Amino acid sequence: MGVFSMSPKRAYNWYISLVAASCMVLYGYDASVYNSVLGSKNWLAYFNNPSDELTGAVNTAYTVGAVVSGFFFGGPVADYFGRRVGMATGSVFVILATFLQTFAPRGNIGCFIAGRVLVGIGQGLALTAGSIYIGELAPIEIRGKIMSFWQMFYSVGSFIAYWINYGCTKNKTKLGDWDWKMVVIFQLLMPVLIVTQVFFLPESPRWYCKKGKIDRARASLSRVRDSDQEVEDETLMIREALEFEKEAISSSYSALWKDRSVRKRLLLAFVINAGQQITGQGTLNTYSTIIYKKVFKSSSTIALINALNATFGILFTANATWTVDRFGRKFLLIVGAIGMGICMIIVAAVETSTPVLADGSKSQPVGISIVFLLFLFIFFYKPSWGATIWIWTSEVFSMNVRAQAVGMASQTQNVANAIVQQFFPTFLKNCGFYAFYMFAGINFLLALFVYFFIPETRQTRLEEMDIKFGGVNHVVKGGDLMGVEDSHHADLDQTLGDLHKQPHAEQKEVAA
Template sequence: MTRRTALGDFRAYCWFHVRLGAVACIGGFLFGYDSGLMGAIITFASFQDDFRYGKGDATRTNSLVVGIQQAGAFVGCWAISPVAARWGRRSAIEICSTVFTLGAILQTINTHSLPAFYVGRVISGLGLGGSSVIISMFSSENAPKEIRGRLGSFYQLMYTFGIFTAYWVDYAVANRMGSVTRQWQVPIGLQIIPAVLLGVGMLTVTESVRWLAQKGRHEEAWESLKWIRADDSAETRAELEEIQASIAEEQAARSGFQYSELLERHNFKLLAIGVTVFLCQQSVGATALAYYGPQFFKLLVGAGPSNLLLTAIFGAVKIVACGTFVLFFAERIGRKSALIGGASFMAVCMIIITIVTKVRPPPGGGVITSSGIATVALIYLNIMAYNFSWGPLPWPIVSEIFPARIKEIGVATGVGSQWLWNFMYSFSVSYMMAAMNEYIFLFFGVADILIVLFTIFVLKETRGLSLEEVQTVYSSDKTRTKPFLAGSEVEGRSSIDKRGEPV
């Protein structure tokens, strides 16, 4: 049978990848929805009344409500790895779905107990952190190379769409339901739907071909690959053999590995880069804005009902910017160029916002002045720059810089640190705003400047390079890059890899 020549086979092939893409999209949406959810809920009088805390406890409570889930996610992203290695990717994702759902149910129940709510947040965080790691792994291991990058990009896009949805749900319940319990229960309870769909969706797809091959279950791997590709031709058999050969090479590369090797100069440098890249991602201020949108807009335009609307529009700007980057620019601009340009632009925005809000503070009373409009516009421009640079790009950078011998632990360390820095900022920003007021924007502006310097002197341009070429670039101190060239060439190498495909 020629590959996907029959109409029925082609439909089967397409239908599988619709389902595979849906699983990735649901996971990204769930991640984003929860990220954008709590910033507005903690401002609802109904939430404060039901959990019986006053203004004096607001800063500490807000930090715990928002940040404690990221602590659970940090643990979850590490705890799920042995589960996925032993029982498979499907089972791991189903477990994550179940754990998250249990935590969401506990949060939705009006227990009048903040400790019980915190427990629910931690439980959901365990499922959320685990799923963020395994879904990406499952998608990349099953997707054909022709659409692997697109599936990864759509995870980020659906993450942004999840934030957008959470903002508008919060805005709707704030204006439609009044100060009653269901005002905060509805947006929290709605996250149960994508969590359940994620678990159910895993029942419609096969196990990872790569995991089955790693376990020596070659017949099952063959059956899974045939079903995924809707094809049993020699070409598909050759693909399985290529997977098996790749696994053998990786096992040989990791043979005799000792953790002490991570302390060797080059390996330690790569680990430090992976951790620092995600520290930079969280330090530009976008995470703080996502979690505490209404509170930040209060600093810009004063207290008033417009804060939730401005936050909802902020979510719309994010999704338009992220979608534009993913669809049109992801493979057309140099990574280092984008990171330098994005951080530089964000630094300018944050510093100007600090000056304007200090010179022309908001009058309050719901009145938005011209200076308030200008600072809001700068926030929107800032998040657009983020979604063209430090939002999507750290993920492919960290996934490609490690050699095969330390790749798994290197990527896990980088991704794990993302949750650690995420927790650090989501927990501390509430205190920072209380202490610094408008100077918090200056803090992020200065951080952006330091990030520009880190990018110039430490990171290399890797767009268009094969993984082997990336290793060469990072292992040679003599390599010089051209960071501001969109179609970069490193040491005379083409921007197309050895297979003739962009990386």
């Protein structure tokens, strides 16, 4: 279906998905906020010039909040209260945290750190619920395309934060302490928009089915599917998958260790989500200001580079919208990792083999070359390990464990990022750009890991994903338990309690 022939319901499906994807703006903005304030002398003075260890602790505080929230609360909140409540609750935490950070008493960095913890808790809730929501509402044929906007909105968050920061650095004399407070308080923008819109969206039909609210599930699907037949087909498939998961495995989170197929997926998801952050992207996003200080002396120049990086990040992520469903998840991850590895090798070689000027900076041609290479790194990262990791993670788990598994897997990003970020400032200080050779090696290893261990998941229904990981088809098995021969079609003239039974060629092919 072309853009200009898009049906009203398909357009509405895009709208609700983009509202949910706005949760990622929270993540992108906050990840860029701390990087931005590190370049503010007023922020440093406001909190009595914190040591390198304390500077790292401020960032780690966010990570601790996000990991605890994602591992222990994100899944249960999304499963018990619904995906919409998960997104809204996370947004409320971010709103409270924004005020706490902006108006922290002078010299009281503990208050600022508390705000960072709350932001982490909020994002652990919102990111878990938001990514699942998109995957569960999006039609199979455009699921990857819609989900690619998840990562794009991370770039949108960075874009907003860095351009606000750039504007503040140009007026820091007039603004005083508000040169960093302005950057922090603008974080209110997106969570307020989410809270005011999210409860007007349809709830996930899969969540409704899990709660036994079949009529509400149909009502939700009817708002985003073009025909009654599609609604009945999908509702039935969801019910069949849930029936099998409840009877043959477990309807609780115990399936995470009881089901061999789920265990395998969780381990793979842990590895690639951690891998996303140790590609070098997490470090660049948090410490690019410190990295660029080794090349440029002007804080305004560095702020402009960060802002342009975020701008190009949006454009680069857009590549995922036309590649992820065309070439597949696996292809993008392999090409992206190889490209990032090559960029890191060249960046390290250029910086370490060129002379340092008297003022401690590099010559303009060298500086431009390094910026270009780091932008090229983002070109490879954004549509692959940026967007595709989230797409893959949100779609591979069965309904009984999806919320908890996605919450846990996505937070391994923060675990890995926290480990790297704690030692990276010291590593960079002692070793300079030789540190980037480490990231190059990691990227090449990640490409090999994907090639050998990650299966392709495009154009696979959520309820039938298990067959990609050595499991059984939950729709077929659930249909057998319910006594349904035709696992894809319901008779629209009867209730689901009196299903029409016909053999279905497509289902037999899948089962085979």
